[in-house]
Amino acid sequence: MKNFSFKVDEIREQFPALSKTVNGLPAAFLDGPGGTQVPRRVVEKINDYLYYRNANSHGVFKTSVESDNLYWQAREVYADFLNCSPEEVAFGANTSSNNFKLALGLVRTMKPGDEVLITDIDHEGNRSPWRTLEDFGIVVKSVKINTDTITLDFEDFKSKLSDKTKVFAVNWAANSCGTITDVKKFIDEAHKVGAITVVDAVHYAPHRPIDVKAIDTDVLLCSAYKFFGPHFGIMYVKKSVGDQIRTVRVMADDNTEAPFKFETGTPAMELAAGSAEAVEFIADIGRTHEEFFLDRLTGLEGRRRFVVAGMMAIDEYEEGLALQLRKELSAMPGVKVFGPEEGHPRTSTVSFNIEGIHSNEIARFLAERGLFVWDGDYYAIETITNVLGLEPSGGLVRIGLAPYNIQSEIDRVIQAVRDFIESKK
Ligand SMILES: Cc1ncc(COP(=O)(O)O)c(C=O)c1O
Missing domain, CATH: 3.90.1150.10 (Aspartate Aminotransferase, domain 1)
Known part of the structure; x- marks a missing residue:
């Protein structure tokens, strides 16, 4: 470099x-x-929305059409942030809320005795939603950490994983002390038993680039307020997996498909606008520092690069x-x-x-x-x-x-x- x-x-x-x-x-x-x-530019985007575009979604008049366009554009921005397609990006209040919705959707196709595997290194935002499933007869197990190094115990993980495991939820980086876990190694094992993998990238996202395809996770969550945005949650759900999930949703005809089926109620469009601008802010840092990383950016184009x-x-x-x-x-x-x-x-x-x-x-x-x-x-x-x-x-x-x-x-x-x-x- x-x-x-x-x-x-x-x-x-x-x-x-x-x-x-x-x-x-x-x-x-x-x-x-x-x-x-x-940064100022994020706040300005939020203000601009509320001053000039504020409307509910799916109307035929100008501000409503603008709102829908802006909300979709925010998905496109996050598709570049995560390396996925906009249809795979769902928004919500924050990561914990997105995770609760996900858990309550997934439990609808589980049966008592099925298992969910969480970890001791995780924030409660990626533990409590899954622990709640105990009330539905789901067995929740937690992977131990090595206490000297605050790293996950891979052998303990393997010993707790079985064909009863329906979900494996793990963070990519620990907010307690910054440990980054090689999540791909865990995801590959979890997929061997058919579990859905949920990666909490809330603490990872502000520090390193995310590529959901490279780690092959089914779900990944992050929160814009950890990287220069407003309080807003982003959830990636792999298309093939999202299509199968029976979500908790308002029973209407216009939200049966992903990503709409993962979102409940009127969207916080001003926060979507601000959260997208936070990613544009990061991209501008990239534009002014790209020269230092040319060898690591081969093949990447446009905003993603x-x-x-x-x-x-x-x-x-x-x-x-x-x-x-x-x-x-x-x-x-x-x-x-x-x-x-x-x-x-x-x-x-x-x-x-x-x-x-x-x-x-x-x-x-x-x-x-x-x-x-x-x-x-x-x-x-x-x-x-x-x-x-x-x-x-x-x-x-x-x-x-x-x-x-x-x-x-x-x-x-x-x-x-x-x-x-x-x-x-
Ligand atoms: C690692 C991690 N996971 C989950 C959360 C919860 O995120 P949210 O506040 O968006 O629900 C946090 C918040 O600090 C976190 O650091």
Whole structure:
């Protein structure tokens, strides 16, 4: 790769939120895994819809026709984001809601005693919808994690998979500490027993390009508010699988086919417009950084090419900052950084705790310095609370990077954690 340089100033100037200050210090938004900040152009698209196009769908008049067109165009944009066709893209309130709808649809063709396999590395948004199926007599099993590395135990997965398994649900990246799982390896095994695979890409999507065909999953979910968009959920359903699913839907004639059969009620068209613009924002990052990734973009064309280049640029940039964070934090007395060994694929999310200290105290100390980080379990309850048993010490402190973060913010975090440790002596 040519000497990589990321045009971070150009990116930062598009985010009004970055002008915020706390106690005279610039706010550093290090809470990306909870939701990123939103660039001006995304908000403008939402406003434009509500000001000039607002209408319900399927009418014959101008604004309704425009709304329908815009909603479909958003599917086309996400088809490029995910590498699928627009008919395979369904929208909803958020990933958890999409997953509940999916689970309640799939259970209609299951019978008591059938099994669903979830994992201990997942957020509750990809566990609770499936756990709910226990009320219908479905047996829900969960794949263990290796507690030292916060990685999934493949042998445990294989031992729990059987021809009774109807669904296997797993995240691609863990919001607890950034572990990226080789989901393709798991999907291939799950398909051997005929299970439908559901990949939660909520934490993966803001950091790396997604190609649903390459991993061959049946379903994949992500949420636009994690990558510069509004609060909105996107669900890919492979055509051949979607056609077979009896969904929970309003009983009307115009929603019997995918993707409409996966959507309930009046769509949030303004949020579809904003979410599509978030992808265009990523594609523009790709346009200005494409030169660094030419060898990895062979065969890709149009918007898809720029989306992939944009995600590669984001990943490359964030990884440099995250590596420094992991190294420097791990070297501090009493600090433990959680997650896989160096070299294992991971996102730029760095989670840690300090021996004998409640994590909330650290997060508050950083917040006073304008460093916005998360603490607790962030709904990765199974991993952080039940398996690692970290609830009494407040779970973990999570620093999650986005492409608008800068070196000086990383330096401020490192200094603040050092000062915190010093203050406890
Ligand atoms: C890995 C992961 N999965 C699922 C969810 C739930 O997504 P949503 O808030 O869109 O329901 C989150 C939210 O933080 C997440 O990080």
